[in-house]
Amino acid sequence: MKHFSKTDIKEMERVYRLNLINSCTGYKSANLIGSISTKNVCNVAVFSSITHLGSDPALLTFIVRPTTVPRDTYKNIIDTKEFTVNHINVNDIEDAHHTSARYPAMISEFDMTNLEKEFLEGYKAPFVKSSLIKLGCKFLNQYEIIENNTLLIVAEINDIFFSENIIQEDGWLNLDLAKSVTVNGLDGYSLPKLVERFKYAKRKNE
Numbered sequence: 072m073k074h075f076s077k078t079d080i081k082e083m084e085r086v087y088r089l090n091l092i093n094s095c096t097g098y099k100s101a102n103l104i105g106s107i108s109t110k111n112v113c114n115v116a117v118f119s120s121i122t123h124l125g126s127d128p129a130l131l132t133f134i135v136r137p138t139t140v141p142r143d144t145y146k147n148i149i150d151t152k153e154f155t156v157n158h159i160n161v162n163d164i165e166d167a168h169h170t171s172a173r174y175p176a177m178i179s180e181f182d183m184t185n186l187e188k189e190f191l192e193g194y195k196a197p198f199v200k201s202s203l204i205k206l207g208c209k210f211l212n213q214y215e216i217i218e219n220n221t222l223l224i225v226a227e228i229n230d231i232f233f234s235e236n237i238i239q240e241d242g243w244l245n246l247d248l249a250k251s252v253t254v255n256g257l258d259g260y261s262l263p264k265l266v267e268r269f270k271y272a273k274r275k276n277e
């Protein structure tokens with residue numbers, strides 16, 4: 072087996088290390104965060120760090136890169152306290168990826184892609200129309216990660232929208248049916264296939 076040591080990683084060419092470290096922890100969730108500025112410009116951007124934090128209360132978390140450059144999504148969330156999380160549909164991967172391009176705050180990524188915005192349940196922040204699973208969220212808190220100058224955002228999941236055929240009797244959302252993609256590294260999009268679903272695991276011989 073090939074092996075990279077801490078020294079190898081430290082001395083790697085920057086982009087090579089970025090690709091390696093971004094892919095070595097496995098597949099990540101692929102979402103578009105929708106937000107709106109105080110000047111009413113709708114923003115949409117791809118995020119791969121959105122993770123379930125807890126079910127009761129319903130919480131999620133994600134990482135914001137260092138705010139040494141303008142971060143429109145982050146600013147909008149802090150200003151308005153609300154945002155939307157939209158699963159990336161397999162048909163939208165090219166446009167979804169393009170939302171990571173650095174557009175100025177006054178330009179809406181909705182105008183620069185074929186992604187369509189939609190407004191639901193009184194949210195000012197836009198949802199992505201073609202996404203089959205969407206969450207309405209409220210900002211709760213942020214924590215500074217001093218090791219790399221990033222921010223960990225904690226938010227409440229207050230509303231869940233989905234196509235009716237996606238949910239199973241026990242509340243489980245079948246992501247296969249939503250055609251939700253996953254991210255491999257920073258630029259690879261995959262469509263996973265469910266292999267098996269298991270019962271709650273109990274000790275053997277119980």
Ligand SMILES: Cc1cc2nc3c(=O)[nH]c(=O)nc-3n(C[C@H](O)[C@H](O)[C@H](O)COP(=O)(O)O)c2cc1C
Nearest residue numbers: 116117118119120134135136142143144171172257
């Ligand atoms: C696949 C992928 C995943 C990304 N995940 C994150 C992330 O989790 N956190 C983050 O701050 N930026 C992430 N980005 C970068 C943002 O999409 C990018 O900075 C974008 O311009 C942010 O938009 P904004 O400036 O409107 O907030 C990711 C980019 C790509 C291509």
